[in-house]
Amino acid sequence: MPLFSWTGNPWVDGGLAVIVAKAGKENVEHLTKADLDALVSDGVWLAKANRQLKTFTMVVGVNSPLTNPSLKKNDKGFKQYCEMIQSLAKSAIADTGGEYRCEACGERPATKVLAKYKKEVARDWFPLAGSIGSDAQALPAASRTARICSLCLLSVQFLPLGAIIIGGKIACFQSIYPELTQLIVAEVFKETQDKLNLLGSDEKLSAVGQGKGTKESLTMLLKIFTELQRNRRILELPPHASLNVWLFSNSGQEPDCDVIEIPNEALLFIWDAARTYRREIETILHREPKQISHQLLECIKRKTEYSGFYPFKSSKPASKGLFELYQTKVLGNSLASLRLAEWLSFEIEFRLSGGDKNDKKLLAKLQKENAYWNKDKTVIAKLNGIIAQLVIFQLHSPTWFSGSFPQVQHPILDFLA
Template sequence: MLIYQYTGNPFTDGGIWAICEWAEKKNPKELEIEDIKRSISDIIPIYLTEAWGKNLFSVFPNNAVTNPSIKDKEKRLKQFFEELVSQVEPLQDAGNCISCGRRDVKALRNKSEIPLIGSGSLINFFPSGQSGGDYCPACTLAVQFSPFVSYACGKLLLIHSNSEKVMHYWAEKSIKDIRRQISVNSYSGCFDEGYKNPVNALFHIIEDIILEYDERWVEENPSINMYHFTNYNQGPDLDIYRVPTPVFRFLAYVKQLDQSSEWMKIVRRGYFNWDKIKEGDEYKNRGNSVYINLLKGHSIVKYFIDKKTRHVYGDWELIEFYLKEVRNMGSKRLDTLKKVGDSISEYIKDTQNIKRLNQLEMASNFASFRNQLRFIEIDRIKRGYKDSLFSLEDFMEDLFPEGNIGWRETQDLLLFRIYENLHNWLVAQDSLKSELISNEEEETGLLEEE
């Protein structure tokens, strides 16, 4: 009989995948009632350890483990699981369970059984104003396993995705840690890698999955949500972080291009006060504006370039994919930006006019930057260049499609291409170095969110 399949409920699905990995089944549809019973016999002694008991206060307050008035916790927990198992039914065509929608509810559930649904007489926390949550026994049972795939991060962090691959690999990593705890007879609770900053933890988890498991991740297109929560009695709380699918595809493309080391350099530039980080793992809990901007849909182009050293991180192929995939920039505009950047690079190298590069860098407003492009074009005409730097259409539609709004990104992209083309040449030009003005202003504004 078919007991479980994807529900869309993060706690239910997390628990289903935890059972699946514990039972060493590749797919939730393969789970049978005997797999669930064996998993229950394993979970009880784990939950009764001190470390796991502490975690359960944030997931199932006042349950058999966390309620101090219950003396024989093992017996009560076993009874609770046995009752649920005895009521498990296969999936039907329809049902009133708010999790799976394909089985009927036997009893209303409260926050000691289902996280974040309210408690007792506080019916305003329940759907339809009733004193409990409509969960069938099978879904309620699955939720009891959700701590197995929760991640310690100050509060607890639960990853949820519509991708079976993401859920499978994340559950595999989490279960592997639990088996390690068992093998060394030292229990530490939910998977803990020392992160307290949920955004950093989220990207760490995603990037680890992409790097560790050999899949065609660029084609996966998953939806990934992270629930940073506590169900603690004194102050239940929930923050939800959504990872846009294009961001995941970009991170996967970083691996495909073998640009992971360059990407890590870009990420490092986003940490607040990186120079003050003294210990190896201290960065884990520093805010990172690269990650924050990716979640907010803001540009991270400026982190690809170091104006102070006139150095780029990655190459045009990497930043182009970011702009297409994440920023939804059209190919025509990208081609124009690349062409103009190449033309300016050629002009600077031919004329050895380093001051013009300084002026492009130091332009602090749209009018000033636009004038520098005009001066370059005038000089190119005087010197007999046959092709124009750009057409009127290029200027209006591709370089500055929004006029003075967003001109900074155009400046950064042109400088990226110029630095990519000319960095080694600039380093070698000892006779021209005196004309270069060190650009200090870039560093002061680098970590400000756009």
């Protein structure tokens, strides 16, 4: 039996994935005691990295010995943190038996390391863990402190190195294919580590997406997927793969946790888009509005139309391929209905461009902005009128039409059939 395995707890697994990546392994089951000893060592590397990461305080608040202002003098907190990390690493493997099981992994005995420092498992060691005297937290209902094992506590200390921020919260990924999560975290960790190496020792590093909306995180996912395809780590997404994103906030007075699912279709969209349309999406994301509800990742989550793919003022619409990919993968529209829409727009353009001054004016408005969003409500009314006419003509005299539309001869009849 392997010494380490996934626990099902998103925070612990997020940290474990960083440990696996730092040890240069591909899977948690390949991790050995020697790997863990080597990468924790005297704890200094982890302490230094976490001290520079802004996500660290988001994961464990400000009461960790590493960040607690009262322990700043003579680096007391830093030293204590290193000591505690080493103790956790030692007991992570050595601990057996014990009265209580860990409530995160259910496998190992609850830690005794924190008690030696007269500390309890509270949110400065485990996200959202409640403690006696602090009922603001969620787990385990403030009746007693949480029982967590040394390995789970240690793993969480690595989590900030593999975390990105989505909409102001820390995001941890979870999938029924843990290898997918492992690859995503490994890419985030690699980027975090590269940035840390370029930073002065007193400088702080923001995580991807920190202080921003969702576009940076989506750009990151696209980048990760491109990278996985480029280095051929994954050629195709596993069938039915979906991604749970656990979003949590552990600092301040309003700790919170939310889980969103990026369903299989949406994930397939991001995967295919990364292969062919990454640059185009990045250009569109660049001009994305600030309201989160209008941002692409949010629209993917909600399965709603994304305005960035439509023309607006001077912005061009998305390419046909990208538009179709979104319509079919995320919104679930069939290719037949898209062909019908394409045929309708072809006929509308054909008629209006050969019409009078008013027709040409209407055509210009249609090409500039999605008719549904135009403040001038007569645009959509006129458009509906033309579509109704087209349908009647099509049903009664299919030969009337321009006939030059390349793929579909009688789309409405085909569609109705």
